Amino acid sequence: MIILQFLDSVFWGNPLSNYIWLGGILFFGIIFKRIISKLLSKLLFRLFKQFSGDSAAGTFVDLMIRPIELLILFCAIYLAVNQLDHPLNKPVFNRAPRVTQTVKQEAPTNNNTAKKTVLTPTAAAANSLNEFNAKAKENIAPAESKSIVTYADIIDKLFLFLVLGTFFWMLLRIIDFIAFVLMNKATESESKAGLQLIPFTRELVKILIGSLGFFVIMSAVFNLNVGLIVSGLGIGGLALALAGKETVENLFGAFTIFIDKPFxxxxxxxxxxxxxxVEKVGFRSTRIRTNEKSLVSMPNKRIVDNPMDNLTEKSLRRVKFNLGLDYSTSPAQMKAITSEIDTYLKNTPNVADDITVAFDSFGESALNIVISYFIEMIPNTEYVKLKEEIAYKILAIVNTNKAEIAFPTRKVLHETIDGSSSPQITPVD
Known part of the structure; x- marks a missing residue:
């Protein structure tokens, strides 16, 4: 009995038992939120188990554990705070709406022009009663009603705002998980189209869900008319479209890339x-990793408007250059060099049969041999290494035939006083 009386003791407007309930709920929520969130995440994963398989369970729990923890914490705080009567029942705002009365005046009638009607006594009495009731409804003002907002109302709105925000956060995490599973499947099947489309679709769906969450919160928490907001966005959207013309063009450029699939x-x-x-196609730009390993973000509009060469679609890569030999090289040496280079290229792996090695022209300071061949589509690193190997072999063939690579030279004639001349060859700077 004494314990019950002690628990019913009032401190700061609330019984002591209410404070005990408040502390117990907060303690339970803070201590067990991690355990409960893991359990709920695993139960929720069963909805996606058939779609993703058991291997993705850890990823799903990691994505969902944080928003579920916050949801449990918000619920615990809300239940704990609602154990108190004071100061939740205190008003924050106390407003009385302004009431106006309007009295409808009858228009004057002209006795000379008005038509006279003869009514029976019963009809006249009924007509008078109807007129009296109509005037009474017009002249009687509605009773004043006060709009009272308490701290409890504010806490209810805040709790609803946090719960809805956390719920849509959970939806965004679920979208991330679905995209993660689809990306893994696209990687296993080596579907490049899927690797390109899935990230773009994920971002698009997340934007739509975020927009939906915004309108739901505006309607449920702040009691705003979503229809008016959407109609207002029609004019605002036009203004934003004009202000962000380039952004809109890049967005449509992204859709063009996905539809036309140039790469x-x-x-x-x-x-x-x-x-x-190409690493990623986004809403505004496409990211390209160059051969220098730098990352270039190119606007989608520029990609759509400019000519594009898809090197991956090539079946072969052409290599063409001139080999300049010194003018002291004999015809026999030239024939031997061209023949050996042609034979070597025909026996080199990843080099196509379309090979050209021929004495092409007489240059200013060199005998030019044109060398043209095609390399099959191999990784860029292997492509560069193969070109290097071929270049070394060509240099070895030239040295084996005791020929020299030409360099720019100029022949200068020196004439002495007695009229004799001696030619000298000097390199050109």
């Missing part, structure tokens, strides 16, 4: 003077 993620392209591998 997919992983392709090696050359567009606008930039050559590299």
């Amino acid at each position: 997919i993620v992983g392709d090696n392209v050359n567009v606008g003077g930039v050559e590299g591998t």
Whole structure:
């Protein structure tokens, strides 16, 4: 009995038992929120188990544990605070709406022009009663009603705001998980189209869910008319479209890339003077990893407007250059060099049969041999190494035939006083 009386003791407007309930709920929520969130995450994963498999369970729990923890914490705080009567029942705002009365005046009638009607006594009495009731409804003002907002109302709105925000956060995390599973499947199946489309679709769906969450919160928490907001966005959207013209053009450029598919993620392209591998296609720009390992973000509009060379779609890469030999090289040496280079290229792996090695022209200071061949589509590192190997072999063939690589020279004639001359060859700077 004494304990019950002690628990019913009032401190700061609330019984002591209410404070005990408040502390117990907070303690339970803070201590067990991690355990409960893990349990709920695993239960929720069963909805996606058939879609993702058991291997993705850890990823799903890692994505969902934080928002579920916050949801449990918000619920615990809300339940704990609602154990108190004071000061939750205290008003914060106390407003009385302004009431106006309007009295409808009858228009004057002209006795001379008005038509006279003869009514029976019963009809006249009924007509008078109807007129009296109508005037009474027009002249009687509604009773004043006060709008009272308490601290409890504010806490309810805040709790609803946090719960809805956390709920839509959970939806965004679920979208991330679905995209993660689809990316893994696309990687296993080596689907480059999927690797390109999935990130773009994920961002698009997240934007739509975020927008939906914004309108739901505006309607449920702040009691705003969503229809008016959407209609207002029609004019505001037009203004934003005019202000962000380039952004809109880049967005439509992204859709054009996905529909037309001039390239997919992983392709090696050359567009606008930039050559590299496509890593990601976003709403505004496409990211290209160049051969220098730098990351270039190119606007989608520029990619759509400019000619693009998809190097991955090539079946062969052409290599063409001139080999300049010194003018002291004999015809026999020239024939031997061209023949050996041609034979070597025909026996080199990853080199196509379309090979040209021939004495082409007489240069200013060299005998030019044109060398042209095609290399099959191999990784860029292997491509560079193969070109290097071929260049070393050509240099070895030239040295084996005791020929020399030409360099720019100029022949200068020196004439002495007695009229004799002696030619000298000097290199050109």
